Amino acid sequence: MREAHSVEQVRAAEAALMAVLPEGTLMQRAAAGLAVTCAGLLGRVYGSRVVLLVGSGDNGGDALYAGARLARRGARVDALLLSPQRAHAGGLAALRSAGGWSLPADAPGFPAAAQRLVAAADLVMDGIVGIGGRGGLRAPAAELAQAVGQAGAVVVAVDLPSGVDADTGAVPAVVEGLPSALSADVTVTFGTHKPGLLVDPGAAYAGVVELVDIGLEPPAPVLRAAQHADIARLLPRPARETDKYARGVLGLAAGSERYPGAAVLATGAALHGGAGALRYVGPRAVGDAVLAAHPEVMVGAGRVQAYAVGPGIDTGEEARERLAAVLADEVPVLVDADGLTLLAESGPKALRNTPGALLTPHAGEAVRLLAGLGEESTRAGVEADRIGYARRLAAGYAATVLLKGSTTVIADPRGEVWVNPTGTPYLATAGSGDVLTGLSGALLAAGLSPTEAAVCGAYLHGLAGHLAADEGAPCSASDVLRALPGAWHEVCGA
Numbered sequence: 001m002r003e004a005h006s007v008e009q010v011r012a013a014e015a016a017l018m019a020v021l022p023e024g025t026l027m028q029r030a031a032a033g034l035a036v037t038c039a040g041l042l043g044r045v046y047g048s049r050v051v052l053l054v055g056s057g058d059n060g061g062d063a064l065y066a067g068a069r070l071a072r073r074g075a076r077v078d079a080l081l082l083s084p085q086r087a088h089a090g091g092l093a094a095l096r097s098a099g100g101w102s103l104p105a106d107a108p109g110f111p112a113a114a115q116r117l118v119a120a121a122d123l124v125m126d127g128i129v130g131i132g133g134r135g136g137l138r139a140p141a142a143e144l145a146q147a148v149g150q151a152g153a154v155v156v157a158v159d160l161p162s163g164v165d166a167d168t169g170a171v172p173a174v175v176e177g178l179p180s181a182l183s184a185d186v187t188v189t190f191g192t193h194k195p196g197l198l199v200d201p202g203a204a205y206a207g208v209v210e211l212v213d214i215g216l217e218p219p220a221p222v223l224r225a226a227q228h229a230d231i232a233r234l235l236p237r238p239a240r241e242t243d244k245y246a247r248g249v250l251g252l253a254a255g256s257e258r259y260p261g262a263a264v265l266a267t268g269a270a271l272h273g274g275a276g277a278l279r280y281v282g283p284r285a286v287g288d289a290v291l292a293a294h295p296e297v298m299v300g301a302g303r304v305q306a307y308a309v310g311p312g313i314d315t316g317e318e319a320r321e322r323l324a325a326v327l328a329d330e331v332p333v334l335v336d337a338d339g340l341t342l343l344a345e346s347g348p349k350a351l352r353n354t355p356g357a358l359l360t361p362h363a364g365e366a367v368r369l370l371a372g373l374g375e376e377s378t379r380a381g382v383e384a385d386r387i388g389y390a391r392r393l394a395a396g397y398a399a400t401v402l403l404k405g406s407t408t409v410i411a412d413p414r415g416e417v418w419v420n421p422t423g424t425p426y427l428a429t430a431g432s433g434d435v436l437t438g439l440s441g442a443l444l445a446a447g448l449s450p451t452e453a454a455v456c457g458a459y460l461h462g463l464a465g466h467l468a469a470d471e472g473a474p475c476s477a478s479d480v481l482r483a484l485p486g487a488w489h490e491v492c493g494a
């Protein structure tokens with residue numbers, strides 16, 4: 001499991017460690033790890049050209065000490081000092097005594113000279129700001145970030161890409177055509193991951209993230225990302241003497257005469273979710289379509305261990321009655337799509353008899369659910385702070401919330417948050433959400449908690465998306481559905 005901690009937690013853990021270690025130890029550990037990664041990326045250090053972008057804090061100090069290590073191994077290292085009066089004094093002295101160069105931003109001709117150095121660099125180290133950053137890049141860093149983006153150098157962010165909000169992954173809007181954050185190929189982060197490295201848009205700026213252990217011992221994380229082994233531990237496997245009812249029965253209320261496909265896709269995915277049986281509840285014509293595609297489905301209401309409701313049910317009176325009937329059953333329930341639009345109308349009170357709920361909105365549906373809590377928001381606002389909004393929704397509806405999108409974030413009502421590390425933009429295809437609903441619903445019926453079902457469902461769905469879009473070919477939701485067994489195999493190593 002990968003864990004991420006907030007800036008506040010990192011600062012506290014850093015202070016506790018600094019109190020018992022000689023001054024400068026942590027920065028030396030950080031710089032040593034950073035230099036090793038950079039040396040690996042350069043291949044041959046001797047004769048290479050390295051440019052350091054150095055801001056006014058310790059993030060710049062890390063870059064300067066790492067640059068000094070590379071200079072000692074024969075690299076030509078130039079430090080561009082963006083706040084010349086406040087550059088880390090010890091780091092600058094170390095770089096100079098190792099034979100490195102520095103160019104202050106207030107020197108005559110700085111912009112042109114800096115751009116020439118960046119254009120000729122093999123590697124650029126971004127030490128402008130780290131966890132002390134606030135807001136996007138300022139001049140002259142923003143101009144340099146643009147030059148870095150156009151150069152051919154490998155870009156290594158120190159701790160996190162400058163301009164990315166460490167706690168949320170938010171990146172401020174572009175100002176006057178200049179980037180507000182630096183885009184890295186590799187981010188070398190210290191002590192623990194920062195949430196902004198794992199959640200878009202920040203994650204997209206971070207590239208490959210490498211963690212350097214500097215001895216920090218932070219408390220429980222604010223964000224978790226599961227890996228194969230975590231998922232394999234949670235997935236249901238049939239006991240030797242089980243039967244189909246003991247494995248769990250899912251009731252699925254999806255599709256309408258207008259949208260029958262949602263029911264066919266969701267039932268298809270549910271059949272690969274580890275439950276023992278599936279009951280389809282809905283209009284007769286849709287039930288016939290479901291049966292034609294999946295003859296193993298039982299059509300009609302009956303006893304179930306969990307319900308999934310919402311994809312393609314529409315939002316009229318009939319749909320409202322279907323949702324009410326499901327919620328009256330007092331079993332765990334997954335609500336998606338049209339079900340969320342209807343739920344937002346009545347607000348959290350509609351879930352009061354539900355023993356456990358999983359809501360799976362995309363950003364647009366999240367806006368509606370927030371309105372149901374009396375909170376105004378926008379789609380772009382939700383996408384810029386996925387963690388914050390997923391948390392607010394989970395607390396407001398007393399439910400687990402799986403917020404879909406380019407990064408999927410899962411928040412539970414106790415405040416725990418997960419980010420899903422699998423997936424591909426090819427999943428942005430009609431019906432792919434219906435597949436996620438069927439799959440996660442079946443996991444819920446098989447006995448996983450709403451949060452476990454969300455974490456495992458999103459993980460397998462993302463992996464199936466990868467398999468379906470193998471070698472970059474566009475895939476349909478039906479392809480994702482067909483790839484689900486492959487995703488289980490990959491996780492369980494079978």
Ligand SMILES: NC(=O)C1=CN([C@@H]2O[C@H](COP(=O)(O)OP(=O)(O)OC[C@H]3O[C@@H](n4cnc5c(N)ncnc54)[C@H](OP(=O)(O)O)[C@@H]3O)[C@@H](O)[C@H]2O)[C@@H](O)CC1
Pocket residue numbers: 010011014026027030055056057058059060061062128129130131132133134135136137138141158159160163190191214216
């Ligand atoms: N924690 C740990 O365990 C360890 C941490 N370590 C390292 O320390 C780093 C944190 O260092 P830090 O606290 O000095 O802050 P840092 O990120 O360098 O930036 C603060 C400076 O930036 C400035 N500034 C702010 N926003 C800006 C903007 N948008 N654009 C431009 N400038 C901006 C701000 O100036 P001001 O806003 O006051 O003008 C302030 O002076 C951390 O990320 C890691 O690399 C490791 O060495 C070892 C272990």
Ligand SMILES: Nc1ncnc2c1ncn2[C@@H]1O[C@H](COP(=O)(O)OP(=O)(O)O)[C@@H](O)[C@H]1O
Pocket residue numbers: 337362403404405406407408423424425426427428429430431432433434435436461
């Ligand atoms: N850019 C993206 N990158 C990765 N996954 C994405 C992206 N956009 C959407 N997805 C995923 O695709 C699925 C789309 O679901 P949804 O929005 O409900 O679509 P639909 O209603 O068409 O089925 C979700 O699992 C979501 O997380």
Ligand SMILES: [K+]
Pocket residue numbers: 059126127128129130157158159160161162
């Ligand atoms: K940085």
